[in-house]
Amino acid sequence: MAAAAASAAIPLVLVVEDEPAQREVLVYNLEAEGFRIAKAATGDEALLLTAELAPDLIVLDWMLPGVSGIEVCRRLKTRDETRGIPVVMLSARSEEVDLVRGLETGADDYVVKPYSVVELMARIRAQLRRTRPAALGQRLAFGDIVLDAEQHKVFRGDTMLRLGPTEFRLLAAFMEKPGRVWSREQLLDRVWGRDIYVDARTVDVHIGRLRKALCRDGGADPVRTVRGAGYALG
Numbered sequence: 157m158a159a160a161a162a163s164a165a166i167p168l169v170l171v172v173e174d175e176p177a178q179r180e181v182l183v184y185n186l187e188a189e190g191f192r193i194a195k196a197a198t199g200d201e202a203l204l205l206t207a208e209l210a211p212d213l214i215v216l217d218w219m220l221p222g223v224s225g226i227e228v229c230r231r232l233k234t235r236d237e238t239r240g241i242p243v244v245m246l247s248a249r250s251e252e253v254d255l256v257r258g259l260e261t262g263a264d265d266y267v268v269k270p271y272s273v274v275e276l277m278a279r280i281r282a283q284l285r286r287t288r289p290a291a292l293g294q295r296l297a298f299g300d301i302v303l304d305a306e307q308h309k310v311f312r313g314d315t316m317l318r319l320g321p322t323e324f325r326l327l328a329a330f331m332e333k334p335g336r337v338w339s340r341e342q343l344l345d346r347v348w349g350r351d352i353y354v355d356a357r358t359v360d361v362h363i364g365r366l367r368k369a370l371c372r373d374g375g376a377d378p379v380r381t382v383r384g385a386g387y388a389l390g
């Protein structure tokens with residue numbers, strides 16, 4: 157249970173590739189980067205798993221049996237719930253017209269096979285640095301609060317704050333998207349993980365602890381309670 161909770165803040169990458177050998181190469185390298193992995197071999201499976209798991213990024217092969225990668229991408233990018241998930245398309249096609257088509261469907265990046273694993277991983281990290289900066293070890297700032305994900309430290313002004321691991325992950329989620337209103341369920345998914353059951357009121361308890369830690373020296377409370385919706389930073 158503790159391991160599942162600890163892993164919840166680690167980015168989840170969905171690998172969509174029908175060729176087993178190519179899929180395993182991707183999985184191997186993404187695991188080596190420290191990401192959590194989900195796998196799909198068809199477009200239908202990719203759409204199902206995206207709805208079920210809400211991955212942080214999708215590596216999507218263009219040529220798939222059934223629903224093509226292009227169509228999967230187009231569908232994901234037309235839905236509000238999935239639009240924000242970065243999609244890195246893989247394709248054996250190198251013609252410029254295909255590249256344009258790939259980007260027109262809303263793919264965030266595009267890599268042509270045979271690709272360099274080093275380059276692909278760099279592009280994946282670049283996308284995740286944009287959407288999951290704390291998970292990628294970036295230093296985040298909000299007002300006088302600084303969260304150093306690499307050193308696992310939080311400062312308010314010059315004071316180092318002592319946060320528990322859950323409060324740290326809560327603050328990291330907030331600081332990755334200042335102003336975003338998170339429902340309790342969304343915070344449970346991000347901070348505790350989907351695979352374990354935690355009562356929604358547990359979120360309130362840890363929000364309370366986070367506020368207490370942030371305001372210990374009399375600073376203003378940066379966490380906003382949004383009635384009927386959840387919580388936001390700022």
Ligand code: CA
Pocket residue numbers: 173174175217218219220
């Ligand atoms: Ca393929």
